[in-house]
Amino acid sequence: DVKVTQSSRYLVKRTGEKVFLECVQDMDHENMFWYRQDPGLGLRLIYFSYDVKMKEKGDIPEGYSVSREKKERFSLILESASTNQTSMYLCASSGGTSVTDTQYFGPGTRLTVL
Amino acid sequence: GQNIDQPTEMTATEGAIVQINCTYQTSGFNGLFWYQQHAGEAPTFLSYNVLDGLEEKGRFSSFLSRSKGYSYLLLKELQMKDSASYLCAALDSNYQLIWGAGTKLIIKP
Numbered sequence: 001d002v003k004v005t006q007s008s009r010y011l012v013k014r015t016g017e018k019v020f021l022e023c024v025q026d027m028d029h030e031n032m033f034w035y036r037q038d039p040g041l042g043l044r045l046i047y048f049s050y051d052v053k054m055k056e057k058g059d060i061p062e063g064y065s066v067s068r069e070k071k072e073r074f075s076l077i078l079e080s081a082s083t084n085q086t087s088m089y090l091c092a093s094s095g096g097t098s099v100t101d102t103q104y105f106g107p108g109t110r111l112t113v114l
Numbered sequence: 115g116q117n118i119d120q121p122t123e124m125t126a127t128e129g130a131i132v133q134i135n136c137t138y139q140t141s142g143f144n145g146l147f148w149y150q151q152h153a154g155e156a157p158t159f160l161s162y163n164v165l166d167g168l169e170e171k172g173r174f175s176s177f178l179s180r181s182k183g184y185s186y187l188l189l190k191e192l193q194m195k196d197s198a199s200y201l202c203a204a205l206d207s208n209y210q211l212i213w214g215a216g217t218k219l220i221i222k223p
Contacts, residue, residue: 004156042118042213043157043201058210090156102147103211105156 003027004106006091012112019078021109023091031094032074033103034058034066036087043090049074081113116140118214120202125220126192134187134200134217142207148176148187149201151216157201160187189219197221 007022023032031050035043035058045058047066055066063085067075074093078085088110092103117139126132138146145164149157163169163178163185175188187200199216206212 040122040215042215043203043211044213045210102159102162104159107156108154 004091004093004104006089006106006109008109009107010110010112012114013078013081014114015082017078017081017113019081019111019113021076021078021089021091021111023074023076023093023106024072025074025093025104026072027093027095027104028071029093029095029104030071031101031103032068033092033094034064034074034076035090035092036060037090037108038087046076081111083113085111086113087111116204116206116212118202118204118212120200120214120217122215123218123220125222126189128192128194128221128223130192131188131190132192132219134189134202134219136185136187136202136214138183138185138202138204138212138214140204140206140212143180143183144205144207144209146176146178146185146205147201147203147211148185149203151199151201153198160200192221194221194223 004025033048034046049068065077090108091106094101094103120136148160151157161176168177173190178185201216202214203211
């Protein structure tokens with residue numbers, strides 16, 4: 001079974017803090033994604049990566065950065081957290097060479113910024 | 115712009131059948147996914163359709179009409195554990211997933 005893990009299920013941070021969200025997958029997947037999920041809105045793509053050290057902006061990259069130094073790990077960084085970044089953050093991975101490969105999700109990190 | 119529409123909430127009775135509709139408008143189209151998401155949990159994959167027609171997987175079936183920009187997820191013999199949100203997502207010409215806001219399905223005994 002594919003396993004995608006995220007470093008924290010719940011996180012509370014203060015405005016202006018630097019926040020690191022970590023995601024690890026154990027299936028040697030090429031592709032990794034970071035989404036945020038807010039009530040009434042669909043999943044919104046923040047950043048994705050198709051290979052180590054490669055990153056692409058998604059729909060809402062502002063205020064975020066990412067790092068992919070190893071194939072299995074994809075980190076999301078909030079340089080200076082703000083209250084409007086309070087959300088559920090979901091990491092996903094997909095493998096193989098087909099772009100239609102299914103995305104497998106981690107359990108999510110519910111981040112609250114005070 | 116790109117858009118996915120699905121009902122916000124539906125209610126059905128245990129043992130019954132329910133159909134969750136999804137319409138999409140995307141720049142190009144490379145298939146449609148359905149995911150299930152229980153409250154507080156991650157989305158899990160249910161189905162992928164790229165050709166017109168019905169795909170059946172046990173109690174769940176998914177239908178696609180490319181000409182109409184329409185899909186539905188059909189759940190039969192509903193069980194209480196089917197209470198969840200169901201997310202529709204379309205793959206556009208750039209192979210990016212465009213997600214709907216999800217349909218919250220409430221099952222009553």
